[in-house]
Amino acid sequence: MKKNKYLKGISSNILLLGVVSFLNDLSSEIIIPILPMFITALGGAGLIVGLIGGLQDSISSILKVLSGYWSDRIGRRKIFVSSGYLTSATFKLLLSFSAIWQHILLFTSFERVGKGLRTAPRDAIIADSMPEARGMGFGIHRAFDTSGAISGGIVALILYWFLGFDFRYIIFIAALIAFLSLSPLYFVKEAKRDPQEMNLQISLKKLPKSLKLFITVATVFALANFTYMFFILKAADTFMPMISMKKSVTLVILLYVLFNLFYAVLAIPFGTLSDRIGKRKVLTFGYFLFSLTCLGFAFSNTLAAFFVLFPLYGVVYAMVEGNQRAFVSDLSTEDLRATALGTFHTLVGIIALPASLIAGFLWTITPSLTFFFASSVSIISVILFLVLRKYFKD
DSSP states (O other): OOGGGEETTEEHHHHHHHHHHHHHHHHHHHHTTTHHHHHHHTTOOHHHHHHHHHHHHHHHHHHHHHHHHHHHHHTOOHHHHHHHHHHHHHHHHHHTTOOSHHHHHHHHHHHHHHHHHHHHHHHHHHHHHOTTOHHHHHHHHHHHHHHHHHHHHHHHHIIIIISOOOHHHHHHHHHHHHHHTTGGGGGOOOOOOOOOOOOOOOOSTTSOHHHHHHHHHHHHHHHHOOOTHHHHHHHHHHHTTTSOHHHHHHHHHHHHHHHHHHHHHHHHHHHHHHHHHOHHHHHHHHHHHHHHHHHHHHHOOSHHHHHHHHHHHHHHHHHHHHHHHHHHHHHSOGGGHHHHHHHHHHHHHHHHHHHHHHHHHHHHHOHHHHHHHHHHHHHHHHHHHHHTGGGSOO
């Protein structure tokens, strides 16, 4: 970007994409806390919740790799970013008209196609826009993104509790906000680049042994880390026999806001801590804390317990999400970094579907089994980390 495109040292692209992400995340996070209850209200049982949640996670993870590859290959970014945000907004709108759970399955899956299309090319534009200060660029964008995520849950709370809107109308309003997020994209400038002759590489063969071992550990953990929707349903099922549906849903949304707040506030501190003491140590403790948190969900049935467990769930995300990707980057060589990240995202994305399907199947037997399973598998990933620690440099 030309120098006159910068505002106080910040590229206008960063600010514009930040506003887009703020509005889009605001839209998404309005929907996320009510989605599992919307599914069950339309007749979707535990296995269906697992199927919908698993497909959401798998589709977006796998498409991130493919869209990044095609963006590099044809030398264009903005077309993927714009089409991705437009796709998500369109299917959010259709989601608000869902009459059966099959509609939700279809529309949420295609909404995640939009996320998969836009994420990697958007990150490439951010990286290209501030080549001398990429850390700052991504940090600013993440701040917008996080602010939108926290605000979304609060808006959902206002729309449901104070204004009395039903699930469909809340999702409809969220979709309108998603369409509004498209406006700043018109002003985003894309640097010209030539198409590249390149092959898509998703393989473990060329990766260093330490990285192969970590991806194995992370994939085991991904089998435990099923969709967030079961955590929400556990709280909802606990509250609904005791209080009215309106109060139950309100409490669940509030708990989700609490989860997001802890995740957002602690993500950077735990990232900094991992740089100081080693990412393996932070990830090992994060996996262990997830195991303990799942045990808590298995046994808990009080409001006080959930007000502890949801923040702990947020702490786990803060410790694990960014640090896993950072550890992959650390363990890979520079020439294979894109391949390493692509392989990581693909394997974790593929395992997300069976993880949530298993969780859904166990839920139909008894909800506690879902969380016992997650706790047990997560402990296996901790043991693997401890046994293989000599292969990882801290």
